[in-house]
Amino acid sequence: MQTSWIRGAIAFMLIGTEADAARAAAAPAMPLQIFVDHLEQERAASADGLRSWRSGEAMELATVGILGEAVAPRRTLGEALRVFSRGFPVLQSNSRVSFEVIDDEAHVSYRVLDPRIWPRRADTELTLGLIRGICARYGVPNGAIQDLCFEHRPDRDLRVLSHHLGRTPRFGQDENRIVFSARVLGNTLCAEPGGDAMTSSKRLDGALIELRRQTPVAQRVHELILSRMDRGMVNQSHVAAELGMSERSLRRALAAEGQPFHEILEECRRIHGFALLVRSDRLFGEIALLLGYSDQTAFSRAFSRWYGISPREIRKMGAEEVSVIR
Incomplete structure (x- = not known):
């Protein structure tokens, strides 16, 4: 099995230098194992139980490269999440984000498929935090969150994250998942969209086609x-x-x-x-x-x-x- 990787400024901003981040667009992909291990070490050393989650929530879409550029100008939350899940392979290999609507609930799930990469608590919290951050751009309140699931077991005081989200997460589940009311999928951007939706969508489509060709x-x-x-x-x-x-x-x-x-x-x-x-x-x-x-x-x-x-x-x-x- 090939080495799993992550691309974009996100990896270098979180574990490298500012100079590295500036060169990220032209840099080769970073091994996902290195990225995940570093996040896990920082999480273990920090007394802040929200460190990884907050990093995801505050992440600028521009640091996610072509994928972030395609998500940023989407008019509604539903459009943004569909683009994010469809285009995730250009950001990270051997991983999957899925988005589906079941009855009156919207489910967004995240999995690292490579079993060799473990643990991945911080990476999961970072990614679900990023998804929550995307929702916040469309004015989705914490009250809309109906469920939050993690694959990993709880390893610290849950009260901090529970208080932050207004809901106690469930641990030891089959997948990492955030569930919220489907009613908010029609929410529109709280600010003027940045970038051109059609141009960024074409760039993402081209990147997905090229990735498929090279894989x-x-x-x-x-x-x-x-x-x-x-x-x-x-x-x-x-x-x-x-x-x-x-x-x-x-x-x-x-x-x-x-x-x-x-x-x-x-x-x-x-x-x-x-x-x-x-x-x-x-x-x-x-x-x-x-x-x-x-x-x-x-x-x-x-x-x-x-x-x-x-x-x-x-x-x-x-x-x-x-x-x-x-």
């Missing part, structure tokens, strides 16, 4: 598998359909890159399963089903073959960073 098919398959692995069985026909390809075309493309589908699926199971074993308390049978195994025995055999020890022994390692993950 190997095998990498796109990796991301799709990891994004769906916790949500049911993943197979080659589903992945081909998502990519807009026939199964035959997908097999040919992967063969040309020297990475058959079954090898990619196995690698995703290996790295995601390891993360679930040492960083969660899920039952072995549940993990087996999430990874797409027919039963726990098949899951145990595979992990014993990969690591030379049983899943139970792997779990005993706890949350240590172990060199078997590459």
Whole structure:
């Protein structure tokens, strides 16, 4: 699996110098692992329980590069969130932002798909804070927030964030998510929009097309598998359909890159399963089903073959960073 990355001035502003930020547009992408690790270290060293969240809320859209430029001039909040979720891949790889309206609720979710990047508490708080900041540009009050979920477990006094938001977050959930009343999606910008919506939209579309062109098919398959692995069985026909390809075309493309589908699926199971074993308390049978195994025995055999020890022994390692993950 390729190294996950983040682009734009945002990375350099938060962990680099002002000079670095000024050169960010021309700089290569930063490894996401470095970015997340630095945020986590700063979060752990700070006594401010809102540090990461406030950084996200206060973030200028210009620091998010082409994506921010495309979001900034959107007339309504609904338009802004749709652009943000659609264009997020140009900002950060192996990650996903989804936006959907369910009945009278708007759901915005964020996930880092790369299981090797852990922990990611500060990064999650930063990103959901950024989404909350976008909502604030359209006059959305805290009272409109109906739910706030985090994948990670609580590790500090929750009263500060609860008081700030007027709602107590839920932790240890399946995804990071902010939910608010769908009524506010029609809210318009509180200030005059900056930039031209049509021009910035074309630039974002061009960046997405170029990213797709440059990204190997095998990498796109990796991301799709990891994004769906916790949500049911993943197979080659589903992945081909998502990519807009026939199964035959997908097999040919992967063969040309020297990475058959079954090898990619196995690698995703290996790295995601390891993360679930040492960083969660899920039952072995549940993990087996999430990874797409027919039963726990098949899951145990595979992990014993990969690591030379049983899943139970792997779990005993706890949350240590172990060199078997590459």
